[in-house]
Amino acid sequence: YAPLLSAVAALPDDGFALGSEQAKARLQSIGFRDPAGAMRHLAALTTGTTRTAKIQRNLLPVLLLWLAQGTDPDYGLLAFRRVSEANRDTPWYLRLLRDGTEAAERLTRVLSTSRFAAELLESIPEAVAWLERDERLHPPPLSALREEMRRLVSRRESLALAADALRGVHRREVLRIALGRLVGVLGEADVAAGLSATHTALLESLLMSSVSFEDEHSAVHAIDMSLIALGRFGGEELGFASDLDLLAVYRPRPGADAEAVGSAQRTAESMVSRLRALIDDPRFSVDLDFDLRPEGKNGPLARSLDAYRAYYERWSLAWEAQALLRARPAAGDAELGEAFIRLADEIRYPDSLDESGIREIRRIKARVEAERLDRGADPRRHLKLGPGGVSDVEWLVQLLQLRYAAQHPSLRTTSTLQALHAAEQLSLLRSDDRILLEEAWRFASEIRSAIKLWSGRASDVLPTDRAQLAGIAGVLGMSALQTTELEERWFGVSRRARRVFEREFFGYEDEPQFPV
Numbered sequence: 001y002a003p004l005l006s007a008v009a010a011l012p013d014d015g016f017a018l019g020s021e022q023a024k025a026r027l028q029s030i031g032f033r034d035p036a037g038a039m040r041h042l043a044a045l046t047t048g049t050t051r052t053a054k055i056q057r058n059l060l061p062v063l064l065l066w067l068a069q070g071t072d073p074d075y076g077l078l079a080f081r082r083v084s085e086a087n088r089d090t091p092w093y094l095r096l097l098r099d100g101t102e103a104a105e106r107l108t109r110v111l112s113t114s115r116f117a118a119e120l121l122e123s124i125p126e127a128v129a130w131l132e133r134d135e136r137l138h139p140p141p142l143s144a145l146r147e148e149m150r151r152l153v154s155r156r157e158s159l160a161l162a163a164d165a166l167r168g169v170h171r172r173e174v175l176r177i178a179l180g181r182l183v184g185v186l187g188e189a190d191v192a193a194g195l196s197a198t199h200t201a202l203l204e205s206l207l208m209s210s211v212s213f214e215d216e217h218s219a220v221h222a223i224d225m226s227l228i229a230l231g232r233f234g235g236e237e238l239g240f241a242s243d244l245d246l247l248a249v250y251r252p253r254p255g256a257d258a259e260a261v262g263s264a265q266r267t268a269e270s271m272v273s274r275l276r277a278l279i280d281d282p283r284f285s286v287d288l289d290f291d292l293r294p295e296g297k298n299g300p301l302a303r304s305l306d307a308y309r310a311y312y313e314r315w316s317l318a319w320e321a322q323a324l325l326r327a328r329p330a331a332g333d334a335e336l337g338e339a340f341i342r343l344a345d346e347i348r349y350p351d352s353l354d355e356s357g358i359r360e361i362r363r364i365k366a367r368v369e370a371e372r373l374d375r376g377a378d379p380r381r382h383l384k385l386g387p388g389g390v391s392d393v394e395w396l397v398q399l400l401q402l403r404y405a406a407q408h409p410s411l412r413t414t415s416t417l418q419a420l421h422a423a424e425q426l427s428l429l430r431s432d433d434r435i436l437l438e439e440a441w442r443f444a445s446e447i448r449s450a451i452k453l454w455s456g457r458a459s460d461v462l463p464t465d466r467a468q469l470a471g472i473a474g475v476l477g478m479s480a481l482q483t484t485e486l487e488e489r490w491f492g493v494s495r496r497a498r499r500v501f502e503r504e505f506f507g508y509e510d511e512p513q514f515p516v
Contacts, residue, residue, distance in 0.1 A: 030068040038074060041081045055094045056084070059104070063097075066105050070112020071454070071474035079111040079118040086125035096132060103132040106183045113474045114182055115456040116240065120175040123283055127175055137180035139173055139194035145201035153205060159213040163278040166205050171284050173198040178240065178453060182475065188239075188446060196236040199244055199286065203227055203331040206278045210271065219267040222260030225250045225302070226337035227330045228344075230292050234326035235414045239449035241458035243287040246330065248272050248302035249340045268302035292323045305339055312347050318357040319364050322398050324348040326414040349406045358399070362506060365395050377461070380491055383444040384460040388494030390448075392501040393420075393441040399505060400428055416441065433500045440497030443490060450475035462490060 024035035032038045046057045063080070067073040087093035097104040107128055111118045121127055130136040140148075149166055156162035177194040180186035186194070207227065214220045231245035232238050250268040252261045260267075272290070279286050293299050294311050303311070312320070324344040329337025368391070373379050379386040397419045405411035410422040417438060424434040451459050454471035463469060469487070470480035478486060502508040 027064075030064070031073050032068070032077075034074050038077050041077050045081055045084060052088060052094060055098060059094070059097055063104065063108055066108035067112045070109060071471045071480050072115075073112050075115060075118070076108060076112025079122060080108070082122045083107075083111070083125050083128060086122065087128065090126070093128065096129060100132045103128065106131040106179075110179060110182050113471075114178065114453045116453045117175065117178040117182055119456060120171060120178065120284065124172055124175055127172070127179065130176065130179060131183065134185050137176060137183065137185045138190070139177050139180075139197060142197040142201055145169070145173065145197060146204065149201055149205035153209045153212070159210060159278070162209045162213065163206060166202055166209070167279070167281045167284075170198060170202040170286075171281065174284060181449075182453065184477075188442065188449075191239065191449070192237050195238040195240070195242070196233065199233065199238070200229075200330055202279065202286075203244075203275075206275055207271075207331050210274055210278060219260055219263055220271060221253075222256040223250045223252055223264050223267055224333040224336050225268060225271055226332035226334075226340060228327050228337065228340055229330035230323060230327055231289075232326075233330065234328050235416055237416060237445075239445050240452040241448045241460075243289040245289050245292050247293050247327070247340075248290065249305055249308060249336060250302055251305045251336060264304065265300065265302070268304075269300065272301045294320060305336065305343070308340065309343055312343070316347055318353070318360045318402065321347045321350065321402060322361065325398050325401050326416075328414050345412075348402070349412060350402065351406050353403045357402070361395070361399055361402070365391075365505070380494065381462040381464070382460055383448050383462060383490075386494065388440050388497035388501065390441060390444045392498060392505075393437045396437070396501050396505045397423065404428060429504065433504065436493075436496045436500050440493045443493050446476060447472060447490065462487065 020039070023039060027035035027038050042060065046053055046060060064073075064077075067076040067080070070076050084093070097107070110121070110131075149169060152165045152169065153162045156165060174195070177186065177191055177198070180194075181188075181191050207225065211220050226249050228234075228247040228249060229245065230247060232242045233244045233246070248268060248271075250264060250271075252264050256264075276288050279288060290301055291297055293301070294303070294308070294315070325348050327341065327344045327348070329341060368385065369379075373382055373385055382389060384390045394416055397416050400423050401411050401419055404426070408422070408426055410425065411419055413419050413422065420429070420434050420438055420441075423429040424431055429437075447462060448458075448460060450472045451457070451463075453475045455468070463472075466483055469483035473482050473486050474480055476486070
């Protein structure tokens, strides 16, 4: 590729539009779909007599080869240009790419494989330096993140500035985890733990700072609040496409005056709304989802601990107990959070689940399958709600927990995978069934994260477009030519898991009731 780069560097800017047909043909032959666009990027990187341009001319032949090995070399080259321009004034960047042992190849792999990581890297270009050393791609522990964020807040003069600084740390750590995953340093369990810690630290710090920056006479100082994690956040099994499911619980502080107590509900809901505004980040969206609260979207955004207790004692249905199975304190007042979990234990671990409760859960699951999947869509491609998808595995596990966790403490876990293994150890599931269910849950989760990493957008549907499938396959470490293999593996894994689900959840022994 050296002749190609020499030709590009020799052309003046005003004459470059004519291009070199031979150079374009070479670029197209190695996988670039828009060789004219690639030539423009190469000219911007290599034209001139500066030291930077000379080093780029020496580096780019092999970088082009590595970019071409990715799924989208055109976007990879554009992102490389942007990252290089952002780092042009740093003394270490080109030296690292030239002399480092792994950074350059890893960078081209990331940029041509993941739009999600590339866009974050463009906003945090100094993170390229992490790619040279594996230990810099491991996320820090929650304790270290808490301390760093605490120091940041203490040095800021306003809530807006504090929130902006906290979101910056959060973006940085999400990028670190994405880079570690894409270059093979981190596995899915590392990703889940890292994302859980990063999101938890952000929520804790935003909630604390929103209170600390209020005037001490403000109504927010009259209540304690705790955020309770639910769903995959509660189970600390997050992927890159996961929302953060939450409940908000509050209680008036001792000694609060009557006016403050009377306005506590309004104050709590205002705090939740403010938290949503503070966490909003145009560069990396974090969706706080409170829809699993009692009464769903029709219920109040926050409730007092006493109100939760009264509600569950009077109105709680089996599905609401099911929603609490993955509840854990995530942020805010620790004592209040633990008090809520003690209340949740009474609801989610009943002494027994009668037949009417079992029928209710089965009925709701069947309704979800009938109503929430888009009409005309192939249900097999839905990684969450389709046959053998995430929902099947989680609903089966949760039914077992509702029925048996009161008698078997090993089932009292917020983790789906831990509960699966506990059910196997208790002979509530056969070993071969547990293996099939776990494989389906893990593979669906990996694909959902791969969709987000590849495209930058979250989706629960395995696409039919071959280019999109090739991108997902690339993130998963497969060849872009293995799209059919990717589909067939998912269809086979999910079909086998669905058969186990129908037998163990619905009690069907014959042919599957869901089209598979």
